[in-house]
Amino acid sequence: MSYPDLPAKGPSGDIVGKPRRNTAATRFYLTNEFGLIALIVLFALAFQFATDGFFSPFNLFSLGRIAAVNIMIGLAMMVVVITGGLNLAVGAIGVCAAMTCGYLIEVVGLPWPIAILSAVALGAMLGFINGWTSVRTGLHSFIITLATMSIFFGVMIFLTRAESYRALPPVFAAFGRMKLLGIFSPLLLVSLMAALFLGYLYNLTAVGREMLAAGAKPEAAEMSGINVGRIFIYCHMLSGALAACAALMLVARNGAAIPSMAGQLGQDWLLIAFLGPVLGGTLLTGGKASVLGTCLGAFLVTMLTSGLLLLQLGDFWIQSFLGLLLLAAVLMDKTRRTFLARRNMA
Amino acid sequence: MASEIAFQATGIEKSFPGVKALKGVSLTLKTHSIHALLGENGAGKSTLIKIITGVHHPDAGRLILEGQEVHFASPREAIAHRVGVVHQERNLIPRFSVAENIHLEQLGASLLKPVDYANLNKQAARWLEALGLDIDPRTPVSRLSVAKMQLVEIAKALSLRSRVLLLDEPTASLTPSETDLLFSFLRKLRDSGASLLFVSHKLEEAQELCDSVTVLRDGSNACESRPMEGLGRQDIVRLMIGRAEGDGGWRKRDTPPGVPPAIELKNVETSLGHANVNLHVRKGEIVGLYGLVGAGRTELAKCILGQFPLTAGTVEIDGKPAKIRSVGEALHIHRVGYVSEDRKGEGLVLMHSVLGNAGITVWRPLSALLGFLTDRLVRHKVTPYIEKLEVKTPSLAQTVANLSGGNQQKISVAKWLAAGVKILLVDEPSVGIDIKTKAYLHDLLRELADNGTAILLITSDMPEMILLADRILVMNDYRLQGQLINDGSYAGMSEGIMNLIHRSEAA
Ligand SMILES: Nc1ncnc2c1ncn2[C@@H]1O[C@H](COP(=O)(O)OP(=O)(O)OP(=O)(O)O)[C@@H](O)[C@H]1O
Ligand SMILES: [Mg+2]
Numbered sequence: 001m002s003y004p005d006l007p008a009k010g011p012s013g014d015i016v017g018k019p020r021r022n023t024a025a026t027r028f029y030l031t032n033e034f035g036l037i038a039l040i041v042l043f044a045l046a047f048q049f050a051t052d053g054f055f056s057p058f059n060l061f062s063l064g065r066i067a068a069v070n071i072m073i074g075l076a077m078m079v080v081v082i083t084g085g086l087n088l089a090v091g092a093i094g095v096c097a098a099m100t101c102g103y104l105i106e107v108v109g110l111p112w113p114i115a116i117l118s119a120v121a122l123g124a125m126l127g128f129i130n131g132w133t134s135v136r137t138g139l140h141s142f143i144i145t146l147a148t149m150s151i152f153f154g155v156m157i158f159l160t161r162a163e164s165y166r167a168l169p170p171v172f173a174a175f176g177r178m179k180l181l182g183i184f185s186p187l188l189l190v191s192l193m194a195a196l197f198l199g200y201l202y203n204l205t206a207v208g209r210e211m212l213a214a215g216a217k218p219e220a221a222e223m224s225g226i227n228v229g230r231i232f233i234y235c236h237m238l239s240g241a242l243a244a245c246a247a248l249m250l251v252a253r254n255g256a257a258i259p260s261m262a263g264q265l266g267q268d269w270l271l272i273a274f275l276g277p278v279l280g281g282t283l284l285t286g287g288k289a290s291v292l293g294t295c296l297g298a299f300l301v302t303m304l305t306s307g308l309l310l311l312q313l314g315d316f317w318i319q320s321f322l323g324l325l326l327l328a329a330v331l332m333d334k335t336r337r338t339f340l341a342r343r344n345m346a
Numbered sequence: 347m348a349s350e351i352a353f354q355a356t357g358i359e360k361s362f363p364g365v366k367a368l369k370g371v372s373l374t375l376k377t378h379s380i381h382a383l384l385g386e387n388g389a390g391k392s393t394l395i396k397i398i399t400g401v402h403h404p405d406a407g408r409l410i411l412e413g414q415e416v417h418f419a420s421p422r423e424a425i426a427h428r429v430g431v432v433h434q435e436r437n438l439i440p441r442f443s444v445a446e447n448i449h450l451e452q453l454g455a456s457l458l459k460p461v462d463y464a465n466l467n468k469q470a471a472r473w474l475e476a477l478g479l480d481i482d483p484r485t486p487v488s489r490l491s492v493a494k495m496q497l498v499e500i501a502k503a504l505s506l507r508s509r510v511l512l513l514d515e516p517t518a519s520l521t522p523s524e525t526d527l528l529f530s531f532l533r534k535l536r537d538s539g540a541s542l543l544f545v546s547h548k549l550e551e552a553q554e555l556c557d558s559v560t561v562l563r564d565g566s567n568a569c570e571s572r573p574m575e576g577l578g579r580q581d582i583v584r585l586m587i588g589r590a591e592g593d594g595g596w597r598k599r600d601t602p603p604g605v606p607p608a609i610e611l612k613n614v615e616t617s618l619g620h621a622n623v624n625l626h627v628r629k630g631e632i633v634g635l636y637g638l639v640g641a642g643r644t645e646l647a648k649c650i651l652g653q654f655p656l657t658a659g660t661v662e663i664d665g666k667p668a669k670i671r672s673v674g675e676a677l678h679i680h681r682v683g684y685v686s687e688d689r690k691g692e693g694l695v696l697m698h699s700v701l702g703n704a705g706i707t708v709w710r711p712l713s714a715l716l717g718f719l720t721d722r723l724v725r726h727k728v729t730p731y732i733e734k735l736e737v738k739t740p741s742l743a744q745t746v747a748n749l750s751g752g753n754q755q756k757i758s759v760a761k762w763l764a765a766g767v768k769i770l771l772v773d774e775p776s777v778g779i780d781i782k783t784k785a786y787l788h789d790l791l792r793e794l795a796d797n798g799t800a801i802l803l804i805t806s807d808m809p810e811m812i813l814l815a816d817r818i819l820v821m822n823d824y825r826l827q828g829q830l831i832n833d834g835s836y837a838g839m840s841e842g843i844m845n846l847i848h849r850s851e852a853a
Binding site for chain 2: 204205206207208209210212213216217219220221222223224225226227287288
């Protein structure tokens with residue numbers, strides 16, 4: 001901290017040397033990021049012992065491909081959670097964007113880069129509808145996105161007649177199958193770029209700071225000259241765009257744009273969308289983002305799912321397990337915060 | 347009346363990460379007595395009060411209530427022992443009514459029995475009346491001004507009929523008239539045998555009300571429970587800051603008559619009930635706006651900022667009519683700033699850092715291409731103000747909620763000083779700020795005005811008003827009653843102001 005002047009000046013600003021270092025260390029061990037890294041290592045070792053070929057190149061590759069999409073979904077939720085809201089329509093928006101991309105390529109005949117950009121733009125536009133409606137009506141985004149989830153998905157099914165677009169240019173499937181260094185999927189790079197972008201946004205731009213301030217305390221942000229309504233709309237647009245990216249990555253993985261790729265109404269994405277940010281330490285009440293935490297959280301969940309599948313556990317059990325994990329994460333976060341408050345560390 | 351020891355704290359120590367807040371503090375409270383607890387911002391007053399009432403737990407030391415050692419695990423236990431408290435920060439539930447808030451601690455008595463609202467409101471009305479507070483007990487707290495919330499908070503503590511009552515800056519946002527009412531009530535409590543602890547940065551008040559005093563300096567006793575008698579103002583100041591007070595007195599400032607108004611209100615009427623408001627502030631001028639609690643001063647500022655609509659009249663900035671719809675427009679288009687009186691509600695983002703709060707008004711102007719903005723740049727801009735106001739914090743990364751009340755207030759003001767606006771509406775800037783920093787703050791405000799900023803100063807602190815303002819406008823019941831040219835004499839000006847207020851009340 002390059003702020004040497006003040007503590008020395010006020011004589012009572014005594015920096016208590018040793019205890020401080022201790023608490024700083026304790027604090028690091030209590031962060032979500034550290035906990036997640038520990039859990040990831042722990043489970044990786046456990047699965048290595050318990051299963052056949054958890055660390056095989058094939059499994060690592062497929063793990064990375066799935067994790068990439070899950071991270072993107074987690075980030076799409078996170079950017080709205082920091083406003084104290086949420087976006088239940090991530091899945092629906094994603095599928096809409098993917099189907100639009102397929103339509104533009106197959107039916108309209110646009111070149112694929114333009115189709116991809118249009119799909120992301122559509123995601124942002126659907127996000128705008130969410131944000132604008134919730135800001136204008138003053139209703140919580142829970143209600144708004146619950147409604148738009150059904151609307152977006154319904155309109156999409158009507159327009160596409162629930163047909164898939166399977167004749168996509170081979171670049172999609174090729175990108176999905178591509179291997180870097182034999183084990184990494186380039187999809188991971190896409191997620192990494194999104195995460196870096198968000199890290200940049202929240203730490204090094206005015207808009208990102210305004211998003212966090214508006215999420216933490218809208219009244220104070222508004223009275224400090226921040227246009228809170230507009231900022232919340234930006235957050236929803238960003239969420240829509242990221243959801244669209246996640247869906248396009250899924251298209252690359254599947255080699256086709258399929259209406260049911262995120263389940264009925266896109267609901268299959270919801271659990272993972274919340275697990276990433278919550279495990280990562282993003283406050284559900286808003287005002288604090290953890291990009292790294294969200295990525296680690298999404299990765300952990302992907303690894304657990306994949307390991308349990310290798311253990312031949314039924315899909316049904318895995319869903320229940322993930323639900324339990326979400327509950328445990330929320331409870332643990334609460335305990336951790338009470339602990340920190342007790343010790344006056346937060 | 348025999349006075350005996352009611353409560354004793356000895357050798358209290360308390361550390362927070364990076365700060366040793368209390369280093370062995372002692373305090374003795376007697377019955378039939380009002381005890382002053384004084385000290386600079388961050389000296390440890392609130393921390394001591396929180397330890398006595400079970401909010402924090404001491405690292406070392408003993409608490410003795412009527413001869414028995416006590417360990418309060420939670421605020422509830424303190425209440426059960428009839429130790430009551432009014433904390434420095436408001437702790438009311440905004441959506442609950444005044445009556446519900448006052449009886450919050452007593453509500454849950456029996457799970458299934460319905461709450462007797464008629465009785466509740468009647469009880470609450472009694473306490474409100476005692477404090478001279480003319481509001482319906484059914485009003486939701488969120489509709490009250492900060493000063494009224496403070497009075498409700500006091501009523502809440504009184505309703506518990508505590509034997510030991512701790513008041514942490516109860517008068518911070520009250521005007522002298524409300525304060526007088528409160529004091530006569532506190533004296534009655536004292537005479538009935540209670541023992542009270544009173545924290546304030548207004549030394550005159552403490553000297554007038556209290557019979558004994560403890561001064562804290564940097565978490566230690568500068569003096570412990572000695573009689574107030576024989577202590578002059580300068581003696582107390584020396585105990586508090588280790589030296590005598592510098593005299594930053596009134597200074598005649600002249601704005602040449604030719605200077606055009608930076609902001610002018612013409613026949614303004616608002617949806618909140620202001621009528622026929624005409625006022626202007628010229629470049630480089632400091633204009634005071636005085637009035638009792640509920641006079642409509644803060645409300646006028648908020649109407650200027652577009653938080654509530656004008657129903658008639660115009661606001662002109664630099665001679666051109668301006669339609670301001672939000673603080674954002676005010677700040678970025680018209681260069682108008684507003685220091686809020688409510689630092690907890692709308693002044694600060696408590697969960698964010700000192701830097702994150704102090705820089706909030708300069709993010710946009712400082713950001714480069716694509717909104718690129720580094721902490722360094724923000725730090726560079728805000729550090730001068732944070733240093734000038736002597737904000738006491740272990741680092742700029744400290745969460746604002748962890749600062750002492752006065753230091754939070756300094757951040758809430760500093761961010762607007764750093765904004766570099768042309769017109770600044772300042773609402774109760776020195777609530778909770780100690781006398782030393784208050785003088786620095788006054789210097790900063792004068793400096794701003796000398797450099798051409800037009801300042802509209804709203805304050806309930808009469809000495810502050812008379813120290814700073816060039817002209818004083820008096821508002822009562824949402825109307826301007828008149829104007830006084832400040833000549834710097836406290837007696838003359840305060841009489842003039844009260845006359846203007848009472849004339850309108852008689853009419
Ligand atoms: N929860 C906390 N976490 C960390 N530091 C704290 C916490 N509470 C108080 N402090 C620190 O302890 C010191 C004493 O604070 P305290 O609130 O008791 O001051 P105070 O005398 O009440 O000041 P003021 O006049 O400004 O209200 C300050 O330096 C403050 O930053
Ligand atoms: Mg305090």
